[in-house]
Amino acid sequence: MSLKRTNFQRVFLLGAVLLVLMFSIFPFIQILSTSLKYQVDWGNPSLIPAQINLDAYKELLGISTEEIELPETIKIMLDSPAISEEQRAAIVKKFKSNANVFPFGRYMLNTFVIATLTALLSTAIATFAAYALSRLKFKGRSAFSNMVLFVYMVGGVLLMVPLYQMSVSVGLASSVTGTLISLLLIYLVQTLPVAIYMLGNYFRTIPFSLEEAAMIDGYSRTEAIFAIIIPLSRPMLLTVMIYCFVIAWNEYLFASVFLKQYHDFHTLPLALQTLFTSKNAIWDRIMAASMLTLLPVIIAFTVANRFISSGGTEGGVKE
Amino acid sequence: MSDFIAAQESKLGYRMVAPAFLVIGLLILYPIFFNVYLSFFDVQLNGEKSFVGAQNYSKLLSDSGFYDSLGTTLIYLTGTVIGTTVLGLAVALLLNEDFPFKNTVRAIVLLPYFAPVISVVFGWQFIFDPVNGVYNHMMVEVLGWSAERRNLIGEPDSAIWVVIIFDVWKHFPIAFLLILAKLQSIPRDQYEAAAIDGYGAWGRFVNVTLPECRFVIATVVLLRLIWNLNRFEDVYLLAPNVETLPIYIYYQAFTGVIDQGLAAAISVVQLLFLSGLIWLYVKKVLKW
Numbered sequence: 001m002s003l004k005r006t007n008f009q010r011v012f013l014l015g016a017v018l019l020v021l022m023f024s025i026f027p028f029i030q031i032l033s034t035s036l037k038y039q040v041d042w043g044n045p046s047l048i049p050a051q052i053n054l055d056a057y058k059e060l061l062g063i064s065t066e067e068i069e070l071p072e073t074i075k076i077m078l079d080s081p082a083i084s085e086e087q088r089a090a091i092v093k094k095f096k097s098n099a100n101v102f103p104f105g106r107y108m109l110n111t112f113v114i115a116t117l118t119a120l121l122s123t124a125i126a127t128f129a130a131y132a133l134s135r136l137k138f139k140g141r142s143a144f145s146n147m148v149l150f151v152y153m154v155g156g157v158l159l160m161v162p163l164y165q166m167s168v169s170v171g172l173a174s175s176v177t178g179t180l181i182s183l184l185l186i187y188l189v190q191t192l193p194v195a196i197y198m199l200g201n202y203f204r205t206i207p208f209s210l211e212e213a214a215m216i217d218g219y220s221r222t223e224a225i226f227a228i229i230i231p232l233s234r235p236m237l238l239t240v241m242i243y244c245f246v247i248a249w250n251e252y253l254f255a256s257v258f259l260k261q262y263h264d265f266h267t268l269p270l271a272l273q274t275l276f277t278s279k280n281a282i283w284d285r286i287m288a289a290s291m292l293t294l295l296p297v298i299i300a301f302t303v304a305n306r307f308i309s310s311g312g313t314e315g316g317v318k319e
Numbered sequence: 320m321s322d323f324i325a326a327q328e329s330k331l332g333y334r335m336v337a338p339a340f341l342v343i344g345l346l347i348l349y350p351i352f353f354n355v356y357l358s359f360f361d362v363q364l365n366g367e368k369s370f371v372g373a374q375n376y377s378k379l380l381s382d383s384g385f386y387d388s389l390g391t392t393l394i395y396l397t398g399t400v401i402g403t404t405v406l407g408l409a410v411a412l413l414l415n416e417d418f419p420f421k422n423t424v425r426a427i428v429l430l431p432y433f434a435p436v437i438s439v440v441f442g443w444q445f446i447f448d449p450v451n452g453v454y455n456h457m458m459v460e461v462l463g464w465s466a467e468r469r470n471l472i473g474e475p476d477s478a479i480w481v482v483i484i485f486d487v488w489k490h491f492p493i494a495f496l497l498i499l500a501k502l503q504s505i506p507r508d509q510y511e512a513a514a515i516d517g518y519g520a521w522g523r524f525v526n527v528t529l530p531e532c533r534f535v536i537a538t539v540v541l542l543r544l545i546w547n548l549n550r551f552e553d554v555y556l557l558a559p560n561v562e563t564l565p566i567y568i569y570y571q572a573f574t575g576v577i578d579q580g581l582a583a584a585i586s587v588v589q590l591l592f593l594s595g596l597i598w599l600y601v602k603k604v605l606k607w
Contacts, residue, residue: 017418020410023488031442033382042451129339135326138332144340146601151347153597155549155567158586161349161579162357168366189346192339219502250435250493252552253335257573269437274554276441283451286441294438301433 030292037286054312056288060104104289106264107271112296114267115179115248118187119241122275125188126195126240127233131225133196134203135211145200152193154185156253164257176262187251191244198243202236203229242300260278268293337352342592358587375584385585389568394479395486395554395563400543402487404536407494414495415502425499432492440556443485447471478558485557486547494539501535502528534604541600548593551598564589 005013029047034051035056037049044050078088132138133145163186164173172178206229230237252269259265266274272289275282358375360368379385385524412413414425447454447470455468471477505527511568552563563583564571 001577013413013416013418016413017570020413021424021514023425024431024492027439027442027446028430028434031439037598043456045456054550078434098424112592125338125342126336132332133506136328136332136335138329144336147343149350149601149605150337150597151343152352153545153549154347154593155546155551155565157549157551157568158354158590158593159350161346161362161567161583162353163346164572165352165357165362165366165579168364185342185346189342192342196339220394221328246435250439250526250552251436252556253569264478269435269552271554272437272441276444283445287445288436290441294434297433297435297438298430306329316325 014317030272031290031294033286035285035291036286037199037256041177041282049052055286057292060102060288060292062103062105090145100270102275102285102289103290104271107266107268108292110265111249111267111269114184114187115245116192117184118248121184121188122191122195122244123199123237123241127230127237129192130196131229134200135208148193148196152197156190160253160257163254167193167258173258177266179258179262180265183254186254186258187248190251190254191247194247195240197245198235198240199236202233206232238303242303246297326450331333354583354586354590357580358583360580360583362583364577364579368580371580374567375580378581379584379588384562384567387465388562388564391479391561392548392563395483395561396498396544396547397545398480398483399486400492400540403491403494403543404539406487406491407539408482408498408532410491410495411498411502412524415499428495430490431489432552434489436489436552436556439489440485440553444472449473458512472558473560475558475560475562479561482554482558482561488551489553490543490546494543497535498532501532505531508577538600538604541596541604545593545600547591 027207033047033049034042036052036054037044038053041050041053129148133148163182167173167178167182171184174224210228210232211221211224214220214228219227225293250269251267252273254266256273259267259270268289272286272293275289276286357368359370359372361371361374362368363404363507410428414421414428418424423474446452448469449468454471455465458469469477471481507525509531510523512525518526531571543549550563551569554561554563555566559566568582568585568589571577573578
């Protein structure tokens, strides 16, 4: 805005920009750096690893090539002639699989599946609701849209106890399938308001005359939605889907309440927290796991980046 | 004919909102009321409950943990709201200037906001780690401000400040984004007029920028209050010993001596605060 800057002002400005940049990305660099360091190097404040250590990544991604040593007692047991060939194979297999204590891939898959289902379901339901709210006249429309805004701002913590009790009283909490269904439904409802809100705002920017023209051409209202609105909204639908995906990908609270005893179905946030609290002195693995959890989100947002700054932030996005 | 079309339209409207209404009704609206109901019961994890009247509330009022938690929440809200807003405003002003790679810098600054909490909390844990962390290295070895390495996150009194700084780091980008959008819409000639009136940079900031941004700043403050009153993950995962209201509720409901009825009662209290803030937001910002 100032027309001419003195050299001092220019240096000051650039210095301040650099400071802000450092503040923003320092923790990320720290995470990346520690994930690549050997243990002896952890306490070294330098961000550049003395020697690159990829073991943590290899281990998490299951491409570690190290042979797992069987304990001596087991070896002796295996040599005993009383054990059949099949039993021997089973014991060896059990030990080899147990050695992989942190099945990162499994957790990533769990999280990916539930986040994808959430994103698809939520966007589909929200598309119809948002269309109705932005286009159709019906009694109770504004009441419904006020309600969406209200529930959008009610945090999950306030619903934790009643939702848990509901799931217990209808019997869903007592089985794995039921628990997973409960969790999926909760993620759906946690993302639905923000999806309706974002899509509603977007649909209002599409000129109604386009649908009108389609309807004059003989399309029904519903057909016009599929022929006009949905194709036109493809980028926004993708953005909303990514948004919902990321909310589910990040969710910790309900996952911890519902999935605690089902270790096989842990999602990444829950698994990482468990990993962190269960053992000490494994900074490299935790940091590598952090990097791998971060990656899909960064990719997702790079894809959606163009649209985020335009529509997504109005009114404060769901966090 | 037009009545018929209107009737058709409203029928289609109901059909289209029905799924969303059902899901929200069943999983948000009903639980809100069910929660109020539960707050009058002694509730077990397995679903057994017995009516206790207002006992949960009287327990709450005599519970020092609850007051501590209110105090912690107050410090947390004050610190984070002031921090995010001031930093957001400062960074918005800064990045509104011209300099090389402006758009790249603006995009990078948003990164903390979009990063999953779980993927960054351990990085922050590491920074403040008493053995390996760079914070203690700076304080003790480089600057010499502290005689010994301290476990900042381990002690609740200092952990709350780490939590606040973490929250400011993570959420100032959204304040920055909202304020920047407003800054870009302020007409240039207002600044020129102020310059002709003899105002310097500070005078232009106070007399042009601030009045123009007043509304968006109020919005940022209200939204931060609302979201941070709800916030669970960012606090719990970084420093589980900082007991803001949501964390206190979580502990009551699922850990140690489980008391879900009491947790429900605290939730009701928190919902009242929250509703007040939402009402303010709707009235003042959205102006219904």
